[in-house]
Amino acid sequence: GEQVEQLPSILRVQEGSSASINCSYEDSASNYFPWYKQEPGENPKLIIDIRSNMERKQIQELIVLLDKKAKRFSLHITDTQPGDSAMYFCAASKHYGNEKITFGAGTKLTIKP
Amino acid sequence: DPKIIQKPKYLVAVTGSEKILICEQYLGHNAMYWYRQSAKKPLEFMFSYSYQKLMDNQTASSRFQPQSSKKNHLDLQITALKPDDSATYFCASSQYRGSNERLFFGHGTKLSVL
Numbered sequence: 001g002e003q004v005e006q007l008p009s010i011l012r013v014q015e016g017s018s019a020s021i022n023c024s025y026e027d028s029a030s031n032y033f034p035w036y037k038q039e040p041g042e043n044p045k046l047i048i049d050i051r052s053n054m055e056r057k058q059i060q061e062l063i064v065l066l067d068k069k070a071k072r073f074s075l076h077i078t079d080t081q082p083g084d085s086a087m088y089f090c091a092a093s094k095h096y097g098n099e100k101i102t103f104g105a106g107t108k109l110t111i112k113p
Numbered sequence: 114d115p116k117i118i119q120k121p122k123y124l125v126a127v128t129g130s131e132k133i134l135i136c137e138q139y140l141g142h143n144a145m146y147w148y149r150q151s152a153k154k155p156l157e158f159m160f161s162y163s164y165q166k167l168m169d170n171q172t173a174s175s176r177f178q179p180q181s182s183k184k185n186h187l188d189l190q191i192t193a194l195k196p197d198d199s200a201t202y203f204c205a206s207s208q209y210r211g212s213n214e215r216l217f218f219g220h221g222t223k224l225s226v227l
Contacts, residue, residue: 034215034216036156036216042220043203043218043219043220043221044156044203044216044218045218046215046216046217049215087155089155089156100146100158100161100169100171101158101216102158103155103156103157103158105155106155106156
């Protein structure tokens with residue numbers, strides 16, 4: 001099955017600066033890459049996703065980049081705020097055969113005031 | 114107003130006992146899932162159901178048995194509980210089973226096995 005590697009596992013950035021999380025996947029047939037945010041004691045919530053027909057997607061301060069050749073995708077949070085502190089999970093799945101979504105191990109992001 | 118209801122929120126069990134985790138979704142989705150989250154393996158896929166039929170099973174142990182009495186229900190029965198089963202169990206749903214479908218998670222049941 002698909003394997004997703006996520007780095008770093010822990011990330012601390014100054015408020016107002018940018019934060020970047022990187023993921024890589026193994027199966028070149030994967031074509032859907034969602035990102036989930038999980039606050040302490042809460043459930044994971046979808047924040048942004050990108051499909052393989054795109055290279056870049058932005059929703060407000062969230063930017064996702066996809067490099068299909070390198071099998072890498074990344075999340076960039078610009079102008080970070082304290083409310084961005086949370087666990088972030090990347091994931092990958094492929095269309096054919098209705099494969100399950102495979103998650104990365106997660107990144108604990110802390111925004112320093 | 115949660116659209117995916119999991120009960121109970123917290124559960125303490127004795128080793129060797131049996132428990133049932135309840136999940137109901139009111140999003141009108143046709144696919145439901147169970148995920149497990151622990152310090153060792155964050156967001157580990159367990160089962161997927163589509164139209165009340167088991168589609169994927171990534172759980173090696175038969176001690177974990179999903180049960181679907183209605184399209185919007187997917188309970189998880191765990192027998193012969195072990196301390197290693199301690200984790201937060203998340204129920205999730207999507208419109209249809211398959212990739213490119215956005216998952217919605219419940220708030221989880223935190224299980225502690227003593």
